[in-house]
Amino acid sequence: MLSVNQIETKINKANLSFIEWKKNPFTQRQKLFSKLASLMESKTEKLASIITTEMNKPISQSIAEIEKCILMIKYYAEGEDVLKVEKVSTSFGVSEIHHSPMGIILGVMPWNYPFWQALRFAVPTILAGNTVVLKHASICFGTGNAIEKLFEESGFPKGVFQNLEVGHAAVEGILENPLVKGVSLTGSEPAGASVASIAGKNIKKSVLELGGSDAFIVLEDADFDKAAHVGALARLQNCGQTCIAAKRFIIHHKAESSFLPKFIEEYKQYTSGNAMHKDTKLSGMARKDLADDLVKQYQLALDYGAEVLLPLERIDDIRFVPGLIKVSIGNPILDEELFGPLGMVMIGKNDKECLSLANATRYGLGNSVWTRDREKAFYFAENLESGAVAINEMTKSMPELPFGGAKHSGYGTELSMFAVKEFTIPKSIVGTL
Incomplete structure (x- = not known):
């Protein structure tokens, strides 16, 4: 497990990376995601074996999980730039909406779909110009480290995605760090309520994907x-x-x-x-x-x-x-x-x-x-x-469609191009030039 000082070092690294990463054009970020998808394709069975080893999923379903991740990454790599400047007609000479990334976003992710859940959050969040630190389930540290390695091997700057080998007790301290600007959690209702309360106390954005019946x-x-x-x-x-x-x-x-x-x-x-x-x-x-x-x-x-x-x-x-x-x-x-x-x-x-x-x-x-x-x-x-x-179909998530719950199943949107804007700030710019 990482010490408090080691966590702080990684957060500082994520912040330095964010300062540069957010300057990259949307299309340049997409090119790196295309490389990530190709790299994962070449390692599908190896990555799937990590899932099965860590949480006992049948290997055929683990392979399907990796293949679904690849489809999702390609969707974002090939999608339209939804963050481009929007011009609005008003009485001002200049009226624009800019979408600014927030900074470092914490992901708290579960073991049941260890690659899919982590990447479903991380890919649109990073595409928007943010950087990510991941607190994965304790039985899935191997998955988290594998994802970090995939990002680095695909050419992403170090610090854009980092896996933190920490327990649940460390989450509060990470969220209270002023450099961390938001959190996305997929997990149980009690876990979501706890993390959302910490985020709310610190006036930080949260997205929750919780349980279902x-x-x-x-x-x-x-x-x-x-x-x-x-x-x-x-x-x-x-x-x-x-x-x-x-x-x-x-x-x-x-x-x-x-x-x-x-x-x-x-x-x-x-x-x-x-x-x-x-x-x-x-x-x-x-x-x-x-x-x-x-x-x-x-x-x-x-x-x-x-x-x-x-x-x-x-x-x-x-x-x-x-x-x-x-x-x-x-x-x-x-x-x-x-x-x-x-x-x-x-x-x-x-x-x-x-x-x-x-x-x-x-x-x-x-x-x-x-x-x-x-x-x-x-x-x-x-x-x-x-x-x-x-x-007349089984309920499932798809890259092209927004995914999120109602009532106690959570709030916020994952997947689709809506997810790219979840951790951005719509900034209104108006004036006369």
Whole structure:
């Protein structure tokens, strides 16, 4: 772990780098990101193996994570300059909006998508002219160091991206450093609340991408075969350790008898295997303590009357046979995020109740609705309280579209060109010359 003096040295280095980096034209920064994408392409399997080694993700999914990072980096490397000066018509002779980078931005990132989450934050932030210091999850220091090395090997000036090997206790001191101008956190609700309070106390910008308990709504006219296949993947990909994963399967009562048996059969196809084998779809959770927490949540749900559709069976410290339970309003498990291979089923008597059940959570990240009726689909899309809605698809993030949550799932925007402006200051310049 870095000492206080070592942290300060790195922050000073990031600030010196910022003074020069912000002067580079947008297109010059983009050229370096093109080199970063190419470098990552040449090292895809090597980088993927770091993910699998650190947090047990199946290697095929780790490769997919690196490939998604490359697509995202190329998107920004080839995108339009959204920071160019904007001229505005006013009564003044000169009326312009300039977008100025803030400075050093701290990223506090989780272990579940260690490359994707860190780069999803860092790439648009650095493209905007800022520099970044990363506090990664304690089990992902190897990932953080690998990303720093990738930036340097791609030709970025030293100090533009730095990985800080520090624990959670160091975050407050880093955020209180006057050279650090903002923070982006992806993680749990308690972690987000803590970091946001520190940022707020110090009058600094924060972006939070927090937990989810997203709904996968299956209506009576859905394609049940596709919904069942995609639904199992949406719950169990990455061993269920995904903030935007489907967690509550809300089924119209007229769809229950047709959909639920198909869904259960698809769910059963996920059996725990060796994470390094490319045909493995489900491996272990990232840590034993996380698996312990999931068992406690499962028992809590059962204590309050949940019906077991498929039992959650523990194989060893981190591996499970995936579980599926039917729950009703009032079960306290509905107030928690399930981060592991356990799904919940709820039944709605009509469309209105399905919508009400979906919104009956403090979270609001990304819901999914399944129907062949366009009018009905957009009724749900417009009334679901979340940052994203997928129609007849699995909810997922895409480089081209803004990503962020509603309610207790956080605030601020990641991805798309909107993200480039998150850590900039729109400066109005007016006058007569």
